[in-house]
Every structure is written in C-alpha cells, then in structure tokens.
Amino acid sequence: MKRFSQSKWLLTVIIFVLASQAILAGSAFAADAISKLVLNKNELSLQVGDTANLSATAIYVSGTTENATVKTDWNSGSADVASVYAGVITAKKEGKAVITATYLGQTEVVTVTVSKKVKSLTTDKQSLDLRLNATDQVTITAYYEDGTSENVTSKADYTVDASSIATVTNGLVKGQNPGSATITVTYMNQSLALDVDVEVVRRLDAEKSSVSLLLKGTTSVKLMATYPDGSVDDVSSKAVWTTDQPTIADALKGTITGYSVGKATLTASYGTKSTTIVVDVDSTLKLELDKQSILLKKNGTGSLKLTATYANGTTADISDRATWTSSKEDIVQVTKGQLNGIGIGEATVSAKYGDKVVTANVDVEVPRRLVVDTDLVTLKTGDSQQLVLRATYADGTTSNVSDSAAWSVDDEDIAFVSKGNITTYKAGIAKVTATYGGKSTVTQVEVDVPTLIKASQKIVNMQIGDSANITVTASFKDGRQVDVTDKADWTTSGEDIAEVRSGAITGIDTGAATLTATYGTRKAVIQVSVGVLKSLTISSEKLVLKKGASATLTAEAIYTDDTKKDVTTDVIWTSSNLKSVTVNQGVVKAIAAGESTLTAQLDNKTVTIPVQVDMASDLTANVTSLTFDLNETRLIQITATDANEASRLVTTEADWKSSNTSIATVSKGLVTPVARGKVTITATYGGKSISIPVEIGVIDSLTASKSYFVTKSGVQTQLKLTATLADGTSKDVTDSAVWKVMSYKLGTVEKGLFTATASGKTTITGSFGGKTIAIPVEIDALKYLKTDVVKVTLKEGATANVAALATYTDGSEEDVTKPSLWTTSNIMIADVKDGIIKATGKGTARISVTFGSMRTTVQVTVTK
Structure with a gap:
C-alpha cells in the first residue's frame, strides 16, 4: 500500500512538470x-x-x-x-x-x-626514386575492421610538402625538379607517408679536379652523376656552374674559359650534390730573369729578360707581358725589362706574372767604399785645408768625387766646408761629413782646442746687487797659457739670479745659479750663491704655556757669505693648530689647551717648534681602583704633570667618562653607583688619559646557612644567604636573593623559607650578584618501612587490617598506613585499600606497600 502511494505521488509530479512545460511552451509560442x-x-x-x-x-x-x-x-x-x-x-x-x-x-x-571502419592503409611502394619528368603509379589499399579490403587509390586524398619537386594525381607521382619530397596519403581516419626522391644522385664526379688553361683558352669537362640504381649519366649541361673568381675563369654547360692570369675554383651542383674544379689560367711552373744583378752608370741603360716555363715543358719570353716595378723609381726606372739609371744608389726590380714574382738587384754607380785622405784636421782660427774624397766601385775602379759629393759640417759657427775645402772661424770641434752614392765618411776638425780651461774661482757667494770678476785661462798642447775670458762663451743657469758678461758676475735675486765658460770643447763651471741662506735659527726649541699666556720668539738668518741678520719680521710664521696657539711676527699666544707646531719659513729654510698649552706629560689618580656598594659614593682626584715637571690638581678640569652608565656615573671625579657590576672610569686631560676600575656591590662569594638538610612533607625550613663583597665585607642577602626549587612538585621557597609539599629529593638554589649556591634537600627520607604483620591467612570474603610504620633517618617513627600506596599482585584473590585487605578468591597474593622511597610486602593466603 505504501509502495503504491509513492508511485502515485511520483506520477503526479511528472504530470505536473510536463504540464508546466507545455503551458510555458504555449506561452512562448504565443508571445x-x-x-x-x-x-x-x-x-x-x-x-x-x-x-x-x-x-x-x-x-x-x-x-x-x-x-x-x-x-x-x-x-x-x-x-x-x-x-x-x-x-x-x-x-x-x-x-x-x-x-x-x-x-x-x-x-x-x-x-x-x-x-565501413578503416583499420589501416597500405601502399605497394615504400618510397619512390624518379628521374626528372618521369612518373610512377602508387596503389593504395584500405583494410576494414570487418576483414575486407579495397583499392582506394582514386578515393584517397594526397598532399605533397614540396610541390615544386613532385606532384601526384590519383596516385600517379611525377618528378618535376631535382630534390626530395614527402607525399601524405589520407583516407577516412587513416594516413601514411611516402618519400619521393627526384633526380637525386648518390655521387657527382668531375672528369678532372684541376685544369690549366692558357689566357683566353677553353676546355670541356664532363660531370658524371651516379644514381641510386647504379646508372651513370653526363650532366655537364644540366648542372649549375659557379666560380669564386669570375674575372679569372668561369664555366657554362661544362665548358671552362680562362679570362685572366690567376687561379679560380669552379663549383658544379646537380640535385643535392656538388663538386669543385681548380682552374689555373696561364700557369707557369717557373719564372726566370737572365740576370740576378746588374750594374749601371748614372743615366745609363740596361735590360732584363723574363722567361716562363710551362707545365708542358715549353718556354717563352714574356718580358713584354709581365708587370715590372722598381723599389726606388728615383734610382732605376723599368719598362718591359728595359732599365734606366736615374740616380746613384741601389734598387730592386720585380717582374710579376700571374701569382709568381722574380727580382733582380740594380746598382747605379754605387761606391763600395768611400775614403777621405785624413780623419782628423787640427787648425787654428782663420786657417783652411782641402780634403780629397775617393770612391771605389764594385768593378774595382776608383775616382775622385770631392766635387760631386755632398759636404756638410755639424757646427758652422766653428768651420765651413765647400767641395772638401775647410775654413775655420772660432775655437771648437766640428764634424765634416761627405756623402756620395748612399755612403758617408766623417772627418773631425779641431780648431784652437785647448787641453784645459780653468776659472780663477769655482765658488762665488754674494748678496743681491754685489758683483765679482772671474778670469778663465786656456792651456794648449804646445804649453801656451792664454787668457780666454773675453773669447769664451758664458752662460748662466738662472738669469734672474745671477748674470755674467765676459767673466763679470752680478747678483740679481736670491738663489743659486751655475755659470759656465766654454772655449773650444772645454768648459769651466762656477757655482754662484746670491743672498742664499746657510741656516735659520729660532730663539727657543720648544714652548710650554698655560692658557692665556704668551711668549716672544726671534729668528736669525746666516747666509752663505757668513753674514747674519735678525729676520723675525721677515719670517713666515704659521701654527698647525690655531684653536690652541696663534703666532704673529714671533709673538706666540696660548688660546686653549692642546698642542701645535709653529713653523718659521724664510726662503728655502724651515724651522719648527713644538708648543704645548695646558698639556700633561703624565696623569695620576689618587686611587688605582675602587670597590664599594650601592647607596655609597667615591671621589677620584687627578693630578697632571706638564713638560716642565710642574704638577697640579685637575680633577674638576678633566673630562670624565663611565664605560657603563647603567652601573655607575661620574661627574668631576665623583662616582655614583647605579647597579651592581664592574665599570671603568676614565679621566682625560691635556692629551693624556687614565682609567680606574670600579666594582659596585660585586659579590666575591655566596654562602648558605645549610649546605644540606632533611625535612618532612608540610614542614617549613628557613634558609639564610650571606654575600661576601670584593672588599671583604659581608651582608645578609636572604630577602634580596632569587630562590628556586628544581622540582616544583616537591616544595616551594620564598625569601629563603622552604615548604615541603611531597616526598623526594630536590635542590634549592639561591642567586645574588651573579653568584649561585645550590642546597640539596630530602623530603620524607626514610630509614625503614615495615608492616605490623608480614603474612595474613583469610577465608574467602573475610577482611584484615594491616598497619604501615615508617622510621625516618632522624630516628622518628610515624604511622603511614593512610599516606602509603597499597597495591595487590592479584585482585581476584585479594584486594586492598588504606591497609584493609579483603579476600576475594582462593589462592595466594602479594600486597605491596610504598611510602617515600621504601616498599615492603605482605603475603596473603585465602582459603574456602
């Protein structure tokens, strides 16, 4: 009945939905x-x-x-x-x-x-190898899933990836151009690929790998293609020919033509293969000149013959075809082997034909040796002498070339030369050079050359405006002594310091100069000092001043001529530290504490003086260290000793610093503690510093009133902690110390008062001032644990009371029946709680009693 109701309900819903859709559809249609x-x-x-x-x-x-x-x-x-x-x-x-x-x-x-469903496609050929314009038919067969097959050649679709190489119509493939292509055959849901090679050769070989041609000559070369089927064909006319040197040689359909002398590489390509042929146009095996060297007279002529030897053994005179060059056109000119000597000298003539070059050396009236009749000429001023120059040639002949040579002299103020004739003007040494045909020779000319010249003074010291006279004497080989002061050349290294004319010296400005007197090849040197300082001195070597004080310095100059002068106002005074010291015309003023270096400078001399203002050479404190506790203060006093050994108290003037202001502060020597610890106090004065170590409440040791104790649960024990400071004093720090119990389950501690809460062993620690002390404690430490009976016999269902008695290490005893832990080895025989044993079944069981660190047992026997 229930099932029927559900079906009826479902049918009603379906009818409702369908009706709704119909209504909606009708509404849409209507609308x-x-x-x-x-x-x-x-x-x-x-x-x-x-x-x-x-x-x-x-x-x-x-x-x-x-x-x-x-x-x-x-x-x-x-x-x-x-x-x-x-x-x-x-x-x-x-x-x-x-x-x-x-x-x-x-x-x-x-x-x-x-x-029908196509299972696979097959072709009667796996690949095609076609000659150019040749065709081949391919048959395509389809195999269906029902086991039948069908020729689908005309039904299939064909595509070619390179249609310029091959085409296909209903399976008929035609080769269009050399190369490779892939044909894709598609029918229904299946496809296959077919590789096609058109006019693809396996080898391409030229009849010759190299060819030699005469200029404008031609030759034909066969190009043989070997196909995959083994056939061979001459493709010379079909191949593509290229050249890397089109101006030298090229090829057309296998015919090679040489255009100009040289080498070219021809490349023949057919299909996917190529080969090369090296072409040598008008190539000669050897080029030879009839002479390796030739001698010509200036304006004379000569000739060279160039012979070419070819690969076939023949020779030819190619003098008029070669390219001729001269390394020096101003000496030799060449045209088709004909030589003209233009100028004296040597040149190299080159003949080039093709890629070969040969050379010959040409000598145009070049002397092999050039000799002058003397290498040294000694003359007096105004004298003259003729030199004779002779040239020796390659053929052994000689000639006087004095008039033809080029003559020169390196110093025309001393001598002059023309066609070998030397004329002298003044004392000195000159070199005469004669040049002819690329060769040169040198003759030394000495004019009035002394062996020595000497000045009357080597060192002259003078002041500005002073003058002095120097005499120069020349000594000659013949023993003559001649005053050459007026004839010598005088020079000075510093015209603005000292000038000289014919030995007369005048001081111009402060400084040093070197005067040189030159006569012939000899020189005399005079050192001149004009107003030059020898030394500069200051009245004091150092100054030690107090702030606000002053001092006066004087400066004295000593010159090279030993004159002395007070130069205090002439000196340039400077201070390296103007904040501490100033100086003006020797007056020194102390401005502030510090150090400075005073510099006095005059000309090239400099003197320095150290100055100290309120500077300490030593700094001492009244204590070497301090040790005290919180709520106390200490005063440190500082004494400074200066460079003059004078001492004074500078406590309030010094700069004070604490290394850790969270432990201690300092002001004008007064140290105020902030917290316990170690700190360094530093005082600085006059460039010196001194440090004093300070200890504030630093603990040297920590002791407890008990080193070990035993107590019982619930009992309180007061511990006391004493700290010994670094200075030896002691104090009770029980309330200030940090207390801890290692096992919080066994007890608590506060301000040294320990309350035991459970049995066991633990450690109490007290910490103060960076020190920690540990106190071991035992709670409920037992010596014995026993029961009033050790064996109990009960009938099933009966009970018995057993008492547990603890004896502590201090000798006291206590009934611990209730606090003890009671367990049974077999609850089915005997159960136990707080010492009350109940027999639950026949047999033997063991009752265990545990208290503190002790355990004991009671044997229970249960009978029916």
Whole structure:
C-alpha cells in the first residue's frame, strides 16, 4: 500500500512538470513565434561505430535565438544504419540514413552516409626514386575492421610538402625538379607517408679536379652523376656552374674559359650534390730573369729578360707581358725589362706574372767604399785645408768625387766646408761629413782646442746687487797659457739670479745659479750663491704655556757669505693648530689647551717648534681602583704633570667618562653607583688619559646557612644567604636573593623559607650578584618501612587490617598506613585499600606497600 502511494505521488509530479512545460511552451509560442530551425550540419560522413553531435538553434520572429537541441524531436529514417537521440548520431552499419529534426512546426533534415571502419592503409611502394619528368603509379589499399579490403587509390586524398619537386594525381607521382619530397596519403581516419626522391644522385664526379688553361683558352669537362640504381649519366649541361673568381675563369654547360692570369675554383651542383674544379689560367711552373744583378752608370741603360716555363715543358719570353716595378723609381726606372739609371744608389726590380714574382738587384754607380785622405784636421782660427774624397766601385775602379759629393759640417759657427775645402772661424770641434752614392765618411776638425780651461774661482757667494770678476785661462798642447775670458762663451743657469758678461758676475735675486765658460770643447763651471741662506735659527726649541699666556720668539738668518741678520719680521710664521696657539711676527699666544707646531719659513729654510698649552706629560689618580656598594659614593682626584715637571690638581678640569652608565656615573671625579657590576672610569686631560676600575656591590662569594638538610612533607625550613663583597665585607642577602626549587612538585621557597609539599629529593638554589649556591634537600627520607604483620591467612570474603610504620633517618617513627600506596599482585584473590585487605578468591597474593622511597610486602593466603 505504501509502495503504491509513492508511485502515485511520483506520477503526479511528472504530470505536473510536463504540464508546466507545455503551458510555458504555449506561452512562448504565443508571445514569440519561431521563424526557422537551423542545424549545425546538413550532411555527415561517419564510419561504423562513430558518433557525431548535432545541435539545433531556434530563430524567432523577434530575432532572438535559442539552443533547442534537447527540445527538438529527432528521428532517423533508417535507425539500423544511423540512430539519433537528443542530437547525438551513432553510426550502426554501412548505408545512408536521413535524420529529421522537428521543433515548433519547423523541420530540418541531415543526410548521414555510413561507411565501413578503416583499420589501416597500405601502399605497394615504400618510397619512390624518379628521374626528372618521369612518373610512377602508387596503389593504395584500405583494410576494414570487418576483414575486407579495397583499392582506394582514386578515393584517397594526397598532399605533397614540396610541390615544386613532385606532384601526384590519383596516385600517379611525377618528378618535376631535382630534390626530395614527402607525399601524405589520407583516407577516412587513416594516413601514411611516402618519400619521393627526384633526380637525386648518390655521387657527382668531375672528369678532372684541376685544369690549366692558357689566357683566353677553353676546355670541356664532363660531370658524371651516379644514381641510386647504379646508372651513370653526363650532366655537364644540366648542372649549375659557379666560380669564386669570375674575372679569372668561369664555366657554362661544362665548358671552362680562362679570362685572366690567376687561379679560380669552379663549383658544379646537380640535385643535392656538388663538386669543385681548380682552374689555373696561364700557369707557369717557373719564372726566370737572365740576370740576378746588374750594374749601371748614372743615366745609363740596361735590360732584363723574363722567361716562363710551362707545365708542358715549353718556354717563352714574356718580358713584354709581365708587370715590372722598381723599389726606388728615383734610382732605376723599368719598362718591359728595359732599365734606366736615374740616380746613384741601389734598387730592386720585380717582374710579376700571374701569382709568381722574380727580382733582380740594380746598382747605379754605387761606391763600395768611400775614403777621405785624413780623419782628423787640427787648425787654428782663420786657417783652411782641402780634403780629397775617393770612391771605389764594385768593378774595382776608383775616382775622385770631392766635387760631386755632398759636404756638410755639424757646427758652422766653428768651420765651413765647400767641395772638401775647410775654413775655420772660432775655437771648437766640428764634424765634416761627405756623402756620395748612399755612403758617408766623417772627418773631425779641431780648431784652437785647448787641453784645459780653468776659472780663477769655482765658488762665488754674494748678496743681491754685489758683483765679482772671474778670469778663465786656456792651456794648449804646445804649453801656451792664454787668457780666454773675453773669447769664451758664458752662460748662466738662472738669469734672474745671477748674470755674467765676459767673466763679470752680478747678483740679481736670491738663489743659486751655475755659470759656465766654454772655449773650444772645454768648459769651466762656477757655482754662484746670491743672498742664499746657510741656516735659520729660532730663539727657543720648544714652548710650554698655560692658557692665556704668551711668549716672544726671534729668528736669525746666516747666509752663505757668513753674514747674519735678525729676520723675525721677515719670517713666515704659521701654527698647525690655531684653536690652541696663534703666532704673529714671533709673538706666540696660548688660546686653549692642546698642542701645535709653529713653523718659521724664510726662503728655502724651515724651522719648527713644538708648543704645548695646558698639556700633561703624565696623569695620576689618587686611587688605582675602587670597590664599594650601592647607596655609597667615591671621589677620584687627578693630578697632571706638564713638560716642565710642574704638577697640579685637575680633577674638576678633566673630562670624565663611565664605560657603563647603567652601573655607575661620574661627574668631576665623583662616582655614583647605579647597579651592581664592574665599570671603568676614565679621566682625560691635556692629551693624556687614565682609567680606574670600579666594582659596585660585586659579590666575591655566596654562602648558605645549610649546605644540606632533611625535612618532612608540610614542614617549613628557613634558609639564610650571606654575600661576601670584593672588599671583604659581608651582608645578609636572604630577602634580596632569587630562590628556586628544581622540582616544583616537591616544595616551594620564598625569601629563603622552604615548604615541603611531597616526598623526594630536590635542590634549592639561591642567586645574588651573579653568584649561585645550590642546597640539596630530602623530603620524607626514610630509614625503614615495615608492616605490623608480614603474612595474613583469610577465608574467602573475610577482611584484615594491616598497619604501615615508617622510621625516618632522624630516628622518628610515624604511622603511614593512610599516606602509603597499597597495591595487590592479584585482585581476584585479594584486594586492598588504606591497609584493609579483603579476600576475594582462593589462592595466594602479594600486597605491596610504598611510602617515600621504601616498599615492603605482605603475603596473603585465602582459603574456602
């Protein structure tokens, strides 16, 4: 009855839904009429077993659209060929079916062609190798899943990845151009690939790898292609020919032509292969000149003959065809082997033909040796002498070339030369050079050259405006002593310091200069000092002053001529530290504490003086260290000793610093503690510093009133902590110390008062001032634990009371029946609680009693 009611309810719901849809559809139809129904496809080709999705779109009069695929009524005219459901078509068997789609009075049809399922495709050829313009037929066979097969050559689709190389129509492949291509064959859902080679050669060989041609000559070379089938063909006329040197040689259809002398590389390409041929145009094995060297007279002529030897052994005079050059056109000129001597000298003549070059040396009246009749000429001023120059040539002949040579002298103030005739002007040494035909020779000329010249003074010291006279005497080889003061050349290294004229010296400005008197090749040197300082001295070597004090310094100069002068106002005074010391014309003023270096400078002399203002050479404190506790203060006093050994108290003037202000502060020597610890107090004065170590409440040791104790649970024990400071004093720090119990379950401690809360062993620690002390404690330390009986015999259901008695290490005893822990080895025989044993079953059990660190047992026997 229940099942029937549920079915009836479900049927009612379905009817309601369908009715609602009908009402809605009617409403839509009434509100917006359909214009047409559009399907996504009107024809389908499927294989057996394939499926395809069709969609239907409703277009309304208003222009709106709706996907009506699910709402459309789909029907197949041949459901055994192709069935349809909600637009999904399933191919059943080979044949044709018409699918009808109807929605709101609009109907559309789809023609479905179902063919057998192709399992695989095969071709009768795996690859093709075609000659140019040749064809070959390929047969394509399809194998279906039902086991049948079919020739589908005309039905298949063909594509070629390189249509310029091969084409295909219904399986007929034609070779269009040399190269390789891949044909893809597609039928139904299967495809295969077929490789095609057109006019592809395996080898390409030239008849010759190198060719020699005469200029404008030609020759033909065969180009043999070897195909995959082993056949060989001459493709010279079909190949593509290129050259790397088109101006030298080129080829057309295998015919090579030489255009100019040189080498070229020809490349022949056919299909995917190529080969090269080296072409040598007008190549000679050897070039020879009839002479390796030739002698010519200036303005004379000569000739060279160039002979070429070819690979076939023949020779030819090619003097008029070669390219001739001269390394020095101003000496030799050459045209087609004909030489002209233009100027005296040597040159190299080169003949080039093709890539070969030969050379010859040409000598145009070049002397092999050039000799002057004397290497040294000694003359007096105003004298003259003729030199004779002779040239020796390669053929052994000699000639006087004095008039033809080029003559020169390195110092025309001393001598002059013309066509070998020397004329002297003044004392000195000169070199006469004669040049002819690229050769040179040198003759030394000495004019009035003394062996020595000597000045009357080597050192002259003078002041500005003073003058002095120097005499220079020359000594000659013949013993003569001649005053050459007026004849010598005088120079000075510093015209602005000292000037000289014919030995007369005048001081111009302060400084040092070197005077040089030159006569002939000899020199005399005089050192001159004009107003030059020898030394500069200051009245004091150092100054030690107090702030606000002053001192006066004087400066004295001693010159090289030993004159002395007070130069206090002339000196340039400077201070290295103007904040501490100033100086003006020798007056020194102390401004502030510090150090400075005074510098006095005059000309090139400098003197320095150290100055100290309120500076300490030593700094001492009244204490070497301090040790005290909190709430106390200490005063440190500082004494400074200066460079003059004078001492004074500078406590309030010094700069004070604490290394750690969180432990102690300092002001004008007064140290105030802030916290316990160690700190360093530093005082600085006059460039010196001194440090005093300070200890504030630093603990040297920590002791406790008990080093170990034993107590009982619930008992309180007061501990006391005493600290010994670094200075030896002691104090009670019990309340200030930090107390801890290692095991919080066993007790608590506060200000040294320990309360035991449980049995066991633990350690109490007290910490103060960086020190810690540990006190071990035992709680409820037992010596013995026993029961009033050790064996109990009970009947099943009976009970017995057993008492536990503890004896402590201090000798005291206590009934610990209640606090003890009671356990049984077998609850099925005997149970126990607080010492009350109850027999629960026949047998033997062991009752254990535990208290503190002790345990004991009671043997229980239960009978019926």
